[in-house]
Amino acid sequence: MSSGKHLKGIHVDHCKNTAGQAIIPMTLPEKVFIPMSQHIGAPCQPVVAVGDHVKVGQLIGDNAAPMCAPIHSSVSGEVVAIEKFMTSFGRVDTNVIIQVDGKQEIAETVKPPVVTDKASFLAAVRASGLVGLGGASFPTHIKYNPANPDAVDTLVVNGAECEPYITVDHMTMVAHAKEIVEGCKNIMKYLNLKKTIIGIESNKPDAIKAFNDILSGESDISVFELRQVYPQGAERVIIYECTGRHLIAGKLPADVGVIVSNCTTVLKLQEFLATGMPLVNKSLTVDGNIVAKPQNVEVPLGTKVHDVIEFCGGLTGEAGKILFGGPMMGKALPSDDFAVTKGNNAILCFDKDFAQQHEETACISCGRCVRGCPMNLMPAKLSRAYKHKDVELLNKYNVMSCMDCGCCAYSCPARKQLNFEIKQAKGLVMAANAAAKAKAEAKAAKEAAAKEGGNN
Amino acid sequence: MAENRTGLIVSSAPHVVNPVDTTSIMRDVIIALIPALIVSIYVFGFRALALTLVNVAACVIFEWAFQKFMHRKQTIGDLSAALTGLILALNMPSTFPFWMAIVGDFIAIVIVKQLFGGLGENFANPAIVARIALFVGFATAMTNWQVTSKMDPAIVAAAGDAMTGATPLALYAKGAELPSTMSMFLGTINGSMGEVSAIALIIGGIYLLIRKVITWEIPVSFIAVVAILSAAFGRDPLFDILAGGVMLGAIFMATDYVTSPINPAGKLIFGAGCGAMTMLIRQFGAYPEGVSFAILLMNVLTPHIDNWTRSKLNGVDNKGGAK
Numbered sequence: 001m002s003s004g005k006h007l008k009g010i011h012v013d014h015c016k017n018t019a020g021q022a023i024i025p026m027t028l029p030e031k032v033f034i035p036m037s038q039h040i041g042a043p044c045q046p047v048v049a050v051g052d053h054v055k056v057g058q059l060i061g062d063n064a065a066p067m068c069a070p071i072h073s074s075v076s077g078e079v080v081a082i083e084k085f086m087t088s089f090g091r092v093d094t095n096v097i098i099q100v101d102g103k104q105e106i107a108e109t110v111k112p113p114v115v116t117d118k119a120s121f122l123a124a125v126r127a128s129g130l131v132g133l134g135g136a137s138f139p140t141h142i143k144y145n146p147a148n149p150d151a152v153d154t155l156v157v158n159g160a161e162c163e164p165y166i167t168v169d170h171m172t173m174v175a176h177a178k179e180i181v182e183g184c185k186n187i188m189k190y191l192n193l194k195k196t197i198i199g200i201e202s203n204k205p206d207a208i209k210a211f212n213d214i215l216s217g218e219s220d221i222s223v224f225e226l227r228q229v230y231p232q233g234a235e236r237v238i239i240y241e242c243t244g245r246h247l248i249a250g251k252l253p254a255d256v257g258v259i260v261s262n263c264t265t266v267l268k269l270q271e272f273l274a275t276g277m278p279l280v281n282k283s284l285t286v287d288g289n290i291v292a293k294p295q296n297v298e299v300p301l302g303t304k305v306h307d308v309i310e311f312c313g314g315l316t317g318e319a320g321k322i323l324f325g326g327p328m329m330g331k332a333l334p335s336d337d338f339a340v341t342k343g344n345n346a347i348l349c350f351d352k353d354f355a356q357q358h359e360e361t362a363c364i365s366c367g368r369c370v371r372g373c374p375m376n377l378m379p380a381k382l383s384r385a386y387k388h389k390d391v392e393l394l395n396k397y398n399v400m401s402c403m404d405c406g407c408c409a410y411s412c413p414a415r416k417q418l419n420f421e422i423k424q425a426k427g428l429v430m431a432a433n434a435a436a437k438a439k440a441e442a443k444a445a446k447e448a449a450a451k452e453g454g455n456n
Numbered sequence: 457m458a459e460n461r462t463g464l465i466v467s468s469a470p471h472v473v474n475p476v477d478t479t480s481i482m483r484d485v486i487i488a489l490i491p492a493l494i495v496s497i498y499v500f501g502f503r504a505l506a507l508t509l510v511n512v513a514a515c516v517i518f519e520w521a522f523q524k525f526m527h528r529k530q531t532i533g534d535l536s537a538a539l540t541g542l543i544l545a546l547n548m549p550s551t552f553p554f555w556m557a558i559v560g561d562f563i564a565i566v567i568v569k570q571l572f573g574g575l576g577e578n579f580a581n582p583a584i585v586a587r588i589a590l591f592v593g594f595a596t597a598m599t600n601w602q603v604t605s606k607m608d609p610a611i612v613a614a615a616g617d618a619m620t621g622a623t624p625l626a627l628y629a630k631g632a633e634l635p636s637t638m639s640m641f642l643g644t645i646n647g648s649m650g651e652v653s654a655i656a657l658i659i660g661g662i663y664l665l666i667r668k669v670i671t672w673e674i675p676v677s678f679i680a681v682v683a684i685l686s687a688a689f690g691r692d693p694l695f696d697i698l699a700g701g702v703m704l705g706a707i708f709m710a711t712d713y714v715t716s717p718i719n720p721a722g723k724l725i726f727g728a729g730c731g732a733m734t735m736l737i738r739q740f741g742a743y744p745e746g747v748s749f750a751i752l753l754m755n756v757l758t759p760h761i762d763n764w765t766r767s768k769l770n771g772v773d774n775k776g777g778a779k
């Protein structure tokens with residue numbers, strides 16, 4: 001797409017220290033802690049019991065609810081406990097804890113799926129346990145099965161990787177361009193899509209070249225070079241940049257005829273189609289200013305952050321902040337006692353100096369937040385409206401269109417936590433909408449009752 | 457096996473910020489005004505520096521004292537009070553009495569800024585309101601334009617034996633002989649301390665543009681409309697841009713974030729409005745100069761301009777329908 005127009009964004013230091021470092025497999029931890037909720041939707045129920053012996057790729061959790069992706073064991077070993085724990089989001093979840101036996105025997109169930117049509121393809125996608133690996137963790141089989149399949153014509157492969165530090169997608173694309181392209185072909189074939197656009201930020205010329213080398217002669221798969229502007233990898237941004245179509249808040253990509261998948265998701269899908277091995281490992285960038293040996297590692301799902309850090313040589317200083325994900329949208333962990341799940345793509349460790357929080361001062365109306373917002377919102381106005389709890393004004397300034405990318409807060413010289421406030425404001429608006437709806441329903445019920453009374 | 461690391465800092469994303477903060481912005485504006493200050497010291501002598509220091513000190517002390525007295529958080533470290541003092545000083549004649557200057561600083565910091573809630577809450581530019589108040593209250597002292605030997609012959613001749621004399625705009629109003637364009641460009645004319653040198657102000661403006669502290673819309677639309685209306689009124693556009701407070705106002709005062717619109721379209725309207733008001737006052741008003749009044753008026757309109765020029769959602773037309 002070359003409309004020449006772009007969505008706004010910001011320039012952030014790339015800090016891609018690990019670019020060029022091939023992904024190495026991590027030595028097995030002693031135990032893995034596999035959470036039963038690794039996706040948006042219904043949590044899985046464990047299908048194994050304490051004392052069971054499990055193998056790599058064996059199903060250990062599932063749920064019949066439609067919005068769910070099954071979970072498989074990443075190791076071979078013995079289930080030693082199934083217990084509740086508190087996630088980093090403060091929710092209660094269940095862990096299946098497996099003592100690793102080190103043999104890594106492959107489960108008998110792991111064999112290439114038989115795919116002949118769309119239904120069997122979608123069944124395979126579900127069986128692969130895949131979720132959006134870019135971080136959203138939306139079950140992939142749901143995403144690939146939109147309500148309006150005939151209107152969907154384009155697959156956008158997200159290879160932007162716009163977060164600073166993170167380079168796993170980059171390294172994955174360089175090493176596996178061929179498999180990713182095969183995956184795209186399968187997706188296009190079974191979902192009846194016309195074309196694929198692989199969006200890659202221009203700071204990864206080797207990844208772009210890797211694709212272009214094998215794509216000469218392909219007319220329906222192409223690479224689109226994205227600008228080096230954060231957040232090119234945000235779903236609404238990459239859709240617009242690659243196709244020129246605007247995804248409005250509340251709509252799904254399929255509504256504008258697009259399915260978006262992360263490049264690693266496509267690769268893992270292709271691997272599943274070829275071998276039947278579901279998603280059990282995740283590649284991560286381990287970096288930050290105190291990691292002894294910053295590198296890209298492939299870890300079994302359920303490995304504790306702590307173990308990953310030790311594998312990377314430990315830390316050279318006292319940890320102030322540890323992130324799941326990148327510095328723009330990543331989640332700060334209260335401790336390193338959390339397990340790697342499907343949606344993680346980085347562990348970043350920083351010292352206290354880096355982690356220090358900035359004191360918030362008054363908004364000076366400088367407009368930097370407005371100039372940086374890809375959604376063309378006015379964060380300063382939203383912040384003010386939120387301060388006054390003014391739902392009407394929040395709606396007038398389109399609060400629900402915020403995608404929490406953080407460009408505004410990054411740019412703010414007053415250090416206001418704009419996207420955090422806007423997230424709270426969205427909650428306020430949703431609560432107000434729910435209240436208004438309940439009130440209207442109550443009124444309607446009352447009127448109906450009164451009418452009935454009048455008839456008697 | 458090492459102990460788990462606990463008690464980590466948990467804060468919301470983003471976990472990195474742009475190094476530019478409020479203080480660095482204010483510092484940049486102060487740096488950008490230094491060329492103008494240097495020219496004024498050269499043209500008007502040492503008193504220009506003394507008067508500037510008095511203003512800066514008074515503004516900082518008023519802010520400190522007010523916040524101390526009201527038990528508010530100290531913000532003098534953000535340099536905004538110092539900047540207000542500097543800008544206000546540059547809006548005064550070099551002969552202005554210190555005590556009157558301090559009255560102006562009180563108006564700017566205490567009345568216009570702090571009583572409205574501090575930085576970010578003031579509806580009008582503190583330095584502009586203070587300048588207008590001083591102009592109304594101390595009209596003679598505020599128009600006591602020192603003439604020195606460094607100045608253009610036309611200015612010196614018009615002043616005769618007096619130590620003070622009419623500014624180029626006043627000379628224009630009288631139809632007298634005007635200083636050369638070059639003198640007005642360099643700053644060897646009389647007037648408010650910081651107004652005289654167009655080149656010094658332009659250098660500062662370019663610095664601010666490069667540092668992305670200001671954007672081009674307000675200065676360019678302001679100056680362009682002054683030039684266009686000047687030509688339309690049969691005046692000399694170059695003279696009107698260089699004379700009086702247009703450069704200082706367009707680059708440093710109309711661009712004050714708090715009191716100007718936030719969106720580019722709003723900034724264009726704002727700048728154009730400032731230019732138009734300036735020229736209407738110069739051409740038809742009772743005063744030879746109108747920059748301050750023009751900016752103040754547009755400050756008052758800023759919330760409305762902001763509302764008219766609200767950002768639209770991507771891919772949605774003005775009526776809320778999809779494009």
Ligand code: SF4
Binds near residue numbers: 415
């Ligand atoms: S970036 Fe911060 S200071 Fe500037 S307008 Fe936005 S909220 Fe206000």
Ligand code: SF4
Binds near residue numbers: 372377402408
């Ligand atoms: S977090 Fe929301 S308001 Fe802030 S820049 Fe991103 S989309 Fe805009």
